[in-house]
Amino acid sequence: MMDLREAGWELHARSGRAVLVRGIDREVDPARLGLPDALVAALHEWAHVAEAVQAKETADTTADLVSRRGRQLAMRLAAETGGQIGYVDPLSGELDRIGRPRSSHAMRGRRGETVAPVGPTPWGPGLVVSAIIGTIVVVTLVVVTLGLADVSGILAAVVNLAVAAGFAPSIWLGRNVPVWRWVAYGTAAGIVAAWIALLLSLLG
Numbered sequence: 001m002m003d004l005r006e007a008g009w010e011l012h013a014r015s016g017r018a019v020l021v022r023g024i025d026r027e028v029d030p031a032r033l034g035l036p037d038a039l040v041a042a043l044h045e046w047a048h049v050a051e052a053v054q055a056k057e058t059a060d061t062t063a064d065l066v067s068r069r070g071r072q073l074a075m076r077l078a079a080e081t082g083g084q085i086g087y088v089d090p091l092s093g094e095l096d097r098i099g100r101p102r103s104s105h106a107m108r109g110r111r112g113e114t115v116a117p118v119g120p121t122p123w124g125p126g127l128v129v130s131a132i133i134g135t136i137v138v139v140t141l142v143v144v145t146l147g148l149a150d151v152s153g154i155l156a157a158v159v160n161l162a163v164a165a166g167f168a169p170s171i172w173l174g175r176n177v178p179v180w181r182w183v184a185y186g187t188a189a190g191i192v193a194a195w196i197a198l199l200l201s202l203l204g
Helices: 037-055 060-081 123-149 153-174 180-203
Strands: 010-014 017-022 026-028 085-088 095-098
Touching (some): 010 037, 010 060, 017 037, 060 085, 060 095, 123 153, 123 180, 153 180
Parallel strands (some): 010 085
Antiparallel strands (some): 010 017, 017 026
């Protein structure tokens, strides 16, 4: 099956049939591309109506409906294939690009779907968020642990272990989420810093 996520494919209506064209010598029937039967039928139905409209004088409203229907089908086609489709209006000949073009840097996911490329990493704001979260975690853990240490050192250690174990799944799941990863980094750094501060206080 040809990959319609590649740039350059255009939807045309030719001789009452919908075809996908790329370049000069590549013309493909949508039925050969593994698309849903309902979408293929709708594409050919649109092309047949477009040919009928071209063949005789019709009202402007009818021509407008044909153009809008073709654009809607091109949008469905772009959504189905995950790429950009060029829509050539059969009446005016105008070309519109519909959908998001597939980037040359796009990656494939585990199941073969296209994964959009990641934008630039916002290090400045992200590190500020991580620093704020880390400070809150450090202060909270140190204050709570020192208070518990006056009662029982073992209880303080157990509470710290419980806090670290409780945060661990959230940190692991959030490490790759664009916004929450900064919170996860700050929490992890805060826990480590709190442990270091507590060990230094015990040694001192």
